[in-house]
Amino acid sequence: MQSRIPASRTGRPRSVAADAAILAATRAALVELGWSGLTLGDVATRAGVAKTTLYRRWAGKNELVVDAVAELFDELELPDSGSLAADIEGVVFQFATILARPEAKSGLMAVLAESQCDDALRERIRDSIVNRQKRLVLEGRARAQARGELPPETDPETAARNADLIFDVVAGSVVHRTLVSAEQADAAWVQRFTALLIGGLNATTQPTDPAASQAP
Amino acid sequence: MQSRIPASRTGRPRSVAADAAILAATRAALVELGWSGLTLGDVATRAGVAKTTLYRRWAGKNELVVDAVAELFDELELPDSGSLAADIEGVVFQFATILARPEAKSGLMAVLAESQCDDALRERIRDSIVNRQKRLVLEGRARAQARGELPPETDPETAARNADLIFDVVAGSVVHRTLVSAEQADAAWVQRFTALLIGGLNATTQPTDPAASQAP
Amino acid sequence: MQSRIPASRTGRPRSVAADAAILAATRAALVELGWSGLTLGDVATRAGVAKTTLYRRWAGKNELVVDAVAELFDELELPDSGSLAADIEGVVFQFATILARPEAKSGLMAVLAESQCDDALRERIRDSIVNRQKRLVLEGRARAQARGELPPETDPETAARNADLIFDVVAGSVVHRTLVSAEQADAAWVQRFTALLIGGLNATTQPTDPAASQAP
Amino acid sequence: MQSRIPASRTGRPRSVAADAAILAATRAALVELGWSGLTLGDVATRAGVAKTTLYRRWAGKNELVVDAVAELFDELELPDSGSLAADIEGVVFQFATILARPEAKSGLMAVLAESQCDDALRERIRDSIVNRQKRLVLEGRARAQARGELPPETDPETAARNADLIFDVVAGSVVHRTLVSAEQADAAWVQRFTALLIGGLNATTQPTDPAASQAP
DNA sequence: TGTTAAACGAGACGGTACGTCACGTCTTCGC
DNA sequence: GCGAAGACGTGACGTACCGTCTCGTTTAACA
Numbered sequence: 001m002q003s004r005i006p007a008s009r010t011g012r013p014r015s016v017a018a019d020a021a022i023l024a025a026t027r028a029a030l031v032e033l034g035w036s037g038l039t040l041g042d043v044a045t046r047a048g049v050a051k052t053t054l055y056r057r058w059a060g061k062n063e064l065v066v067d068a069v070a071e072l073f074d075e076l077e078l079p080d081s082g083s084l085a086a087d088i089e090g091v092v093f094q095f096a097t098i099l100a101r102p103e104a105k106s107g108l109m110a111v112l113a114e115s116q117c118d119d120a121l122r123e124r125i126r127d128s129i130v131n132r133q134k135r136l137v138l139e140g141r142a143r144a145q146a147r148g149e150l151p152p153e154t155d156p157e158t159a160a161r162n163a164d165l166i167f168d169v170v171a172g173s174v175v176h177r178t179l180v181s182a183e184q185a186d187a188a189w190v191q192r193f194t195a196l197l198i199g200g201l202n203a204t205t206q207p208t209d210p211a212a213s214q215a216p
Numbered sequence: 217m218q219s220r221i222p223a224s225r226t227g228r229p230r231s232v233a234a235d236a237a238i239l240a241a242t243r244a245a246l247v248e249l250g251w252s253g254l255t256l257g258d259v260a261t262r263a264g265v266a267k268t269t270l271y272r273r274w275a276g277k278n279e280l281v282v283d284a285v286a287e288l289f290d291e292l293e294l295p296d297s298g299s300l301a302a303d304i305e306g307v308v309f310q311f312a313t314i315l316a317r318p319e320a321k322s323g324l325m326a327v328l329a330e331s332q333c334d335d336a337l338r339e340r341i342r343d344s345i346v347n348r349q350k351r352l353v354l355e356g357r358a359r360a361q362a363r364g365e366l367p368p369e370t371d372p373e374t375a376a377r378n379a380d381l382i383f384d385v386v387a388g389s390v391v392h393r394t395l396v397s398a399e400q401a402d403a404a405w406v407q408r409f410t411a412l413l414i415g416g417l418n419a420t421t422q423p424t425d426p427a428a429s430q431a432p
Numbered sequence: 433m434q435s436r437i438p439a440s441r442t443g444r445p446r447s448v449a450a451d452a453a454i455l456a457a458t459r460a461a462l463v464e465l466g467w468s469g470l471t472l473g474d475v476a477t478r479a480g481v482a483k484t485t486l487y488r489r490w491a492g493k494n495e496l497v498v499d500a501v502a503e504l505f506d507e508l509e510l511p512d513s514g515s516l517a518a519d520i521e522g523v524v525f526q527f528a529t530i531l532a533r534p535e536a537k538s539g540l541m542a543v544l545a546e547s548q549c550d551d552a553l554r555e556r557i558r559d560s561i562v563n564r565q566k567r568l569v570l571e572g573r574a575r576a577q578a579r580g581e582l583p584p585e586t587d588p589e590t591a592a593r594n595a596d597l598i599f600d601v602v603a604g605s606v607v608h609r610t611l612v613s614a615e616q617a618d619a620a621w622v623q624r625f626t627a628l629l630i631g632g633l634n635a636t637t638q639p640t641d642p643a644a645s646q647a648p
Numbered sequence: 649m650q651s652r653i654p655a656s657r658t659g660r661p662r663s664v665a666a667d668a669a670i671l672a673a674t675r676a677a678l679v680e681l682g683w684s685g686l687t688l689g690d691v692a693t694r695a696g697v698a699k700t701t702l703y704r705r706w707a708g709k710n711e712l713v714v715d716a717v718a719e720l721f722d723e724l725e726l727p728d729s730g731s732l733a734a735d736i737e738g739v740v741f742q743f744a745t746i747l748a749r750p751e752a753k754s755g756l757m758a759v760l761a762e763s764q765c766d767d768a769l770r771e772r773i774r775d776s777i778v779n780r781q782k783r784l785v786l787e788g789r790a791r792a793q794a795r796g797e798l799p800p801e802t803d804p805e806t807a808a809r810n811a812d813l814i815f816d817v818v819a820g821s822v823v824h825r826t827l828v829s830a831e832q833a834d835a836a837w838v839q840r841f842t843a844l845l846i847g848g849l850n851a852t853t854q855p856t857d858p859a860a861s862q863a864p
Numbered sequence: 865t866g867t868t869a870a871a872c873g874a875g876a877c878g879g880t881a882c883g884t885c886a887c888g889t890c891t892t893c894g895c
Numbered sequence: 896g897c898g899a900a901g902a903c904g905t906g907a908c909g910t911a912c913c914g915t916c917t918c919g920t921t922t923a924a925c926a
Binding site: 465466467468469534537538541542544545546548549550554562593594596597599600601603604605606607608609611612613614615621624625627628629630631632633634635636 | 682753770821823824830837844846852
């Protein structure tokens with residue numbers, strides 16, 4: 001889903017170059033000034049665009065930053081490493097790496113904060129950012145089940161509940177480590193976190209083949 | 217640590233009632249208007265106080281909200297329930313309950329977002345909010361070790377690393393569930409989360425008495 | 433003289449209906465919104481015409497309003513009533529009637545105000561509006577002289593100076609009454625004004641036949 | 649009557665210097681840029697004042713310019729020259745001199761134009777500018793009657809009507825000469841105009857002593 | 865019991881960004 | 896190839912808060 005205000009059908013079409021320039025300028029401004037220091041006038045200037053052009057396409061600062069930050073997470077993908085542990089470590093490390101970038105730090109928490117009082121914004125964040133990552137959890141589990149590392153789901157409702165739980169644990173832990181504790185989620189941390197998670201998964205399911213779920 | 221600006225020794229003393237009124241007004245404004253809608257002028261009006269009075273005591277919006285939110289977490293305490301699982305469930309549920317209050321939702325994420333670009337603010341948040349919870353992790357572990365549910369720590373450095381990891385996982389997961397997924401962290405969720413966590417703990421330590429670490 | 437931008441010789445000819453529609457829309461907008469509330473975009477919409485079309489024909493708001501207002505004065509003409517007093521009363525009353533229309537009120541003073549800093553505009557106003565009225569003064573005097581109500585001019589320079597003075601007095605007085613004092617220049621006022629003017633004219637010339645210059 | 653927004657009784661008092669600086673800056677901007685080029689932001693900058701300060705005291709551009717222009721007419725006064733003609737010539741010449749100043753040219757017509765659609769503004773102009781001049785007509789007539797140059801008034805309603813007429817003729821003629829015809833109302837023009845006016849006055853009243861009403 | 869020094873309310877102050885509006889120009893497409 | 900539709904850069908608008916300041920007015924501790 002897009003946060004952008006839809007364009008008209010007739011008349012002069014919108015400049016296609018402007019969109020990319022604006023989002024890049026938004027990220028640059030986030031890095032330099034942070035969320036509260038970011039002004040739409042400044043973003044427009046950086047993008048070489050008039051302030052009005054910006055308001056024609058986005059409703060406000062929140063919507064703009066959601067789109068700018070969402071693009072950062074587009075590169076996230078699930079590596080097929082051959083084992084559940086390696087898959088988790090890979091994607092968690094990717095996620096942590098993106099989160100460590102200053103434009104993500106400044107922008108993500110801020111729009112999440114705003115979304116606490118703005119349901120439309122929360123929906124937009126969910127569509128643009130959150131649910132793209134939840135997909136990784138589902139794929140990873142399916143692969144692990146195919147490999148026999150995890151037992152197949154029996155009840156679809158339980159399956160969804162578990163996926164949500166795993167997602168909250170993974171995303172929440174990484175975000176907390178990176179943005180609240182403000183310490184690097186480096187390879188060592190990711191390994192320890194993954195070991196904890198897989199230990200919990202094995203303990204709360206009936207592993208068909210316990211040997212396959214050992215961390216490498 | 218306090219965010220308040222220290223008062224002078226001589227002259228008319230500060231009104232003691234004003235502080236409480238201001239913090240209460242701040243929370244009320246957070247509930248009604250959210251972070252970005254909250255203005256210090258409005259807080260002053262709600263508190264029946266002049267704007268100047270407010271600026272004499274706090275440096276700005278960030279510091280004020282940190283104090284206002286920090287008070288919410290003062291009531292958090294570790295219940296002594298007799299088992300690690302029950303202790304965890306108890307404190308996680310308390311934490312989730314506090315986080316579900318709108319003044320916490322609006323305020324906490326916002327000051328965390330601001331702190332991404334403001335180290336002094338991050339330090340203040342750490343002192344006023346975060347580290348008070350970390351204490352609970354240390355106490356809970358000590359109790360579990362005394363009960364024999366967890367093995368004693370051998371290396372103090374490893375002990376600290378593990379405590380940090382547990383803390384990031386617990387706090388991050390609950391925050392993500394409550395503020396990002398925006399779903400209630402009710403008793404059932406807390407149970408499933410606790411089971412996952414204890415399973416992970418048991419798998420990554422050398423349990424002295426495996427029987428004691430079973431979830432109830 | 434026209435304020436319109438001349439059209440090209442080749443290509444598709446301009447719509448003749450559009451001009452009238454635009455000027456009528458301009459007057460309608462003047463009535464509803466006044467000068468400062470009038471926008472060219474709104475005029476274009478009212479006229480069912482694109483903004484571009486409007487800019488192809490007039491250089492800007494000032495020029496457009498000059499043309500729109502000038503049309504109002506096209507109907508002014510000197511009645512041949514048989515006496516100087518009746519002629520003056522007739523034309524003054526016509527003038528006052530036109531000035532009382534809201535599109536004239538709003539538009540005329542505004543373009544005059546703009547012309548204080550814009551010599552080209554002043555020239556345009558003079559050509560389109562002012563000098564058409566000055567003609568009435570010259571004609572009226574010629575008729576009165578033919579009738580013997582006024583002595584013939586001896587010095588052409590003095591004649592021109594006197595015509596200018598009369599014109600300033602007539603036009604200025606009516607405009608002031610209508611637009612500044614904001615009271616109706618009704619028949620009674622016109623009569624009193626005309627009596628004053630003719631009294632002055634007789635006193636400052638050497639009347640050949642004083643009896644003929646009595647107000648009716 | 650003042651166009652200024654009234655100040656509060658309590659709190660920090662308004663800077664007294666700012667008012668004068670703002671009005672002077674307004675006149676300077678009128679001279680340089682004219683009415684339509686004048687912006688409140690520019691006036692504020694010239695006055696060394698924040699834009700908000702300006703909006704705290706005046707409701708808008710119209711009100712500000714009315715006050716700025718009104719000050720120009722404060723110096724107008726009726727000279728006691730010993731004869732009606734000399735009195736009229738004196739005050740008309742003063743009036744024409746003020747009107748010839750570019751800040752008056754630009755400002756006066758513009759606010760009159762705006763007042764065509766804004767009754768409150770018209771009232772403000774009447775109070776601040778117009779009625780101060782009407783006083784001169786009344787004083788001049790009273791003096792002329794005391795000297796025996798004009799007959800005393802019998803009907804107060806007629807007296808008022810006549811004063812209004814004279815005022816419209818005097819003010820309107822000078823304004824038209826200066827701002828519409830855009831020619832200087834110099835001493836020669838003032839003399840010719842005064843002769844015309846006094847001739848009219850004598851013709852439309854019953855002079856008690858015709859000899860006294862001769863122009864000097 | 866005064867003195868006194870600071871806190872207090874009120875609100876003006878210089879700033880800065882806001883989000884909107886109209887300007888006058890341009891670019892595209894349809895008739 | 897005109898004209899409608901509308902995006903574009905520009906710049907002023909009037910508003911809202913910011914954080915500071917300047918007042919006159921309490922108010923409590925100290926002399």
